[in-house]
Amino acid sequence: MIREQMIPRHFYIAISVLAAAVFGMSLYAWHMRGRAAATPVATADSRPVVAPVAGSTEPVTLFVAYDDLGILHPQAAQIPLPSVRQQRAEELLRALISLYTDKNSPHPLPPGSDIRSVYLVDPGLAVIDVDAAFADGHRSGVLSEELTVASLIQTLSANLPGILRVKILVEGKQRDTLAGHADLSNFFDVSAVTQLTAELQSTQ
Amino acid sequence: MPSTRTKIKSDREEIFEHRLGNGTPSRFISAYAFNHAASIASLIAPSGAALSFAVLLSFAVLLVSAAAPEKHLAVYSTAANYSLPLVQRGGQDYVGLLELLDPLGTVSAKSEPPRWRLHYNNVLGEFTEGKTRARVQGRDADLTGKFIIENGRGLIPLASLNSLLPRFLGGPATLREESNRLFIGNIATHFTAVISADDPSRLTFHFTAPVNPSVASEPGKLRLTFRREPLTGPASPMLTFASKIIPAADYSESDGAAEIDVTTSVPLMASFSPDGRTVTLAPAKSATANSQTATNPPGTNRPAVSAAATPAANGPANTAPAAGQAQSSVSPPPAGMQPVPPASAPRRCFAIIDASHGGNDRGEALSPTLAEKDITVAFARRLRQELESRGLSTLVLRDSDANLSLDDRAYFANTTHAAVYIALHAASNGHGVRIYTSLLPYSTDDDRGLFRSWTEAQSSSIPLSQGASASVATELRKLQVPVRTLTAPLRPLNNVTTAAIAIEVAPPAATVSALTAPDYQQLIAGAVANGIFAIRTQLGAAP
Numbered sequence: 001m002i003r004e005q006m007i008p009r010h011f012y013i014a015i016s017v018l019a020a021a022v023f024g025m026s027l028y029a030w031h032m033r034g035r036a037a038a039t040p041v042a043t044a045d046s047r048p049v050v051a052p053v054a055g056s057t058e059p060v061t062l063f064v065a066y067d068d069l070g071i072l073h074p075q076a077a078q079i080p081l082p083s084v085r086q087q088r089a090e091e092l093l094r095a096l097i098s099l100y101t102d103k104n105s106p107h108p109l110p111p112g113s114d115i116r117s118v119y120l121v122d123p124g125l126a127v128i129d130v131d132a133a134f135a136d137g138h139r140s141g142v143l144s145e146e147l148t149v150a151s152l153i154q155t156l157s158a159n160l161p162g163i164l165r166v167k168i169l170v171e172g173k174q175r176d177t178l179a180g181h182a183d184l185s186n187f188f189d190v191s192a193v194t195q196l197t198a199e200l201q202s203t204q
Numbered sequence: 205m206p207s208t209r210t211k212i213k214s215d216r217e218e219i220f221e222h223r224l225g226n227g228t229p230s231r232f233i234s235a236y237a238f239n240h241a242a243s244i245a246s247l248i249a250p251s252g253a254a255l256s257f258a259v260l261l262s263f264a265v266l267l268v269s270a271a272a273p274e275k276h277l278a279v280y281s282t283a284a285n286y287s288l289p290l291v292q293r294g295g296q297d298y299v300g301l302l303e304l305l306d307p308l309g310t311v312s313a314k315s316e317p318p319r320w321r322l323h324y325n326n327v328l329g330e331f332t333e334g335k336t337r338a339r340v341q342g343r344d345a346d347l348t349g350k351f352i353i354e355n356g357r358g359l360i361p362l363a364s365l366n367s368l369l370p371r372f373l374g375g376p377a378t379l380r381e382e383s384n385r386l387f388i389g390n391i392a393t394h395f396t397a398v399i400s401a402d403d404p405s406r407l408t409f410h411f412t413a414p415v416n417p418s419v420a421s422e423p424g425k426l427r428l429t430f431r432r433e434p435l436t437g438p439a440s441p442m443l444t445f446a447s448k449i450i451p452a453a454d455y456s457e458s459d460g461a462a463e464i465d466v467t468t469s470v471p472l473m474a475s476f477s478p479d480g481r482t483v484t485l486a487p488a489k490s491a492t493a494n495s496q497t498a499t500n501p502p503g504t505n506r507p508a509v510s511a512a513a514t515p516a517a518n519g520p521a522n523t524a525p526a527a528g529q530a531q532s533s534v535s536p537p538p539a540g541m542q543p544v545p546p547a548s549a550p551r552r553c554f555a556i557i558d559a560s561h562g563g564n565d566r567g568e569a570l571s572p573t574l575a576e577k578d579i580t581v582a583f584a585r586r587l588r589q590e591l592e593s594r595g596l597s598t599l600v601l602r603d604s605d606a607n608l609s610l611d612d613r614a615y616f617a618n619t620t621h622a623a624v625y626i627a628l629h630a631a632s633n634g635h636g637v638r639i640y641t642s643l644l645p646y647s648t649d650d651d652r653g654l655f656r657s658w659t660e661a662q663s664s665s666i667p668l669s670q671g672a673s674a675s676v677a678t679e680l681r682k683l684q685v686p687v688r689t690l691t692a693p694l695r696p697l698n699n700v701t702t703a704a705i706a707i708e709v710a711p712p713a714a715t716v717s718a719l720t721a722p723d724y725q726q727l728i729a730g731a732v733a734n735g736i737f738a739i740r741t742q743l744g745a746a747p
Binding site: 187 | 610632634638640689
C-alpha cells in the first residue's frame, strides 16, 4: 500500500500518452515507407551535361533506321543548331540518337548512348566519336549494325556538305567492329554509303 | 588473339629463315657484307685502318648470318594448320602450351609461379615450374623434361606432346619429332605415284586431299615442298620407276615440311589438276603444249599451273609461267634451289564456306541458349553437302568451335584460290535472307604498282561477287524466301581477292528457334547451292 502511493498518477498518464505517440508514429512511418517504395526512381543518366542550344530551329533531314522493316527512312525535322560547323554536326547526331534512345524507338540503342564529339578535318574528313555505352550495348547483327552506321553517316553528310569520308571511333579509340559485324577499322566512303542508303530505303 | 599474333609472327620468321638461314644465301651475304663493310670503312678511316675495320665488320656479319635458324613446329588439324616457334632449354625443344591449344578451342591460362593452370574447353591442366609431373583432369601426366614458366608462358618439352595432348583434346595427336610436325586427329594426306608407259614418261602424284606445294628445281632434280599440308610418306621413302627420264623420287621430312625430290634427266614441267589433288610431272615440251591447251577454252577451267625443272646439263634455270596466269602465293623454296617465278596456283577447291565467328567470338546471342556461331557452322555443313552433291568441291573454313581472325579467314580464302568465298551469318531480326557484297572503304587511289591494298583486295572481283549474289537471290525467290541484296562494311569480304559474298540468315517467322530447324536450313542451303551452281561457269568452273 505504501509503495503504490509513491508513484504519482500524472506519471501513469504521461507514460500512456508517450506510448500512444510512439505507436502512432510507427504506423505513419510504415505508411510512408510503402509510398516511397511504390514511387518509380528515374534511371541514372550518365551523359554529360551540355549547354542547351538556344535560338531558332532549322530544317534538317535525319535518316532514321527502322528495325521492323530493316530500312533507312529520311525524316524531316526542325532542330536548334548552333552556328559553328562542328557543333552543328554534334547536335545533328544527338538529335538522331535521341530518337533511338526514346521509349518508342524504331531502332533502339542502349540507354546512355551518346555522341562524345564530332571532329571535322579538312579536306572532307569527319570523325564521329561515340561513347562506350553506344557500342557496348549495341544489338549485334550485320543489318542492325549497318543501319546504325549508315544512319549516322548519311545524316551527317546530307546536312553538312563537303564530307567525303568518315571514321567512327569509340571512346576516342579505334575499334574493329561496332558489335561484331560492321567494320569500323577503315574510313567510310561517303559516296558508297549514299549508295548503300539508297539500297536500304527499299525492302527489296 | 594471341594465337593470331603468334601465327603471323611465325610466318614472317619462316620466310626470314629461308631467305637468310642456310647454304648459298649465307655465302652470298658474306661477300656482300665484306664489300659493303669496306665501302663504309673507307669513308671513315685511312686505308689500313679501313681494311681492319672491314674485316672485323665482315666477321661480325658472318657470325650473325651463320647463326642457327629458329626451329618451328608445324601443326595440322581440322580447325587450322599453323606453325609455332620452338625454343631450346636444357638441350630440349620446348613449345608454349597455350599458343599450341589456342587455335583449337577455348583456352585460358593463369600463371601463379611456381604453379601454372590451363583450361582448354572443359579440361583443367595443372603444372608446376621445375617439375616433370603435371595433372590433367585430376590424373598425373609425366613430362619428358621440367616444366618452365617464362614471362607467364608455360613451356612444355616437345617430346611430351604425344602423351599430353590426347588428355586435353580427347583424341589422337601424333608428333613426328624428327621433322617437328604434329598431326591432330586423323588428318594425314597420303599420296601415290604412278609412272606412265607413254614415251616420254609422265609421273603422276595422286593426293587424298588438295595440295599446294612450292615447286623448285636444281640440276637433275625437281622438288615439291609441302609446308601447309599434313602430307605423310609411303612405306618406303625411296620410290623407283622403270623410266630413264624419271628414275626415282624420294620422300623426306624436315623442319615442319615434307618434300618429294624427283630425280630427272630432262627438264620437267609440273601441272596441277583444278581440284589440287593431282600433280603431273612431264618433260617440258609436252607439258607446255598441255598447258596451252588448258588455257584455250574461254570461261572454263582456270589454267593449270606449270613449273619447270632443269636437267643437270643446262644448269639451273626456270621456265616462266604461261601467259595469262594469275599470281601465286606459294611458299618460299628451300635454300640452295632456284625459286620458280610465281605461276598460277592450283585451285584447291571451288568454294570456301566460312562459318563466321567461333571460339570466344559467339556472334549475336540469338537467344539465351543459342549463339550465332553455332548456327553458322550448322549451315556451313549443310551448304558444303549441297555444293558437293552438285559436283563443286567445297572447303568449310571453320568446322569446329575454333578462334579464327578475320585476317586468317581472308588469308586462307586467298591462298586456296577458290572461285567463290561464302561467309555465313545468322540474325534474330527480320525475316528471310540478306546477301551482302563488300562495301569497299574509302580509297586514297595511291599508286601501289603491282601491289594490292589489303583493304581493297576485293575491288577487282566486285562484278563477280554481285553476279553470285544476284544468282543466289534469284534461287531463293523461286522458293518464296524473302531476300535482299545489299552492300555492307563487313570484313573479311573486302580482303578476299575472289568472288565473295556474305549470307545472313534470319528466321522465317518471329521465332528465332526456327533457325535451328533442319528443314529451314536445308531449304536455304539448297537454294544457295543452286545459285552458285547456276553461275559456276562465270566463276571459273567447268560447265
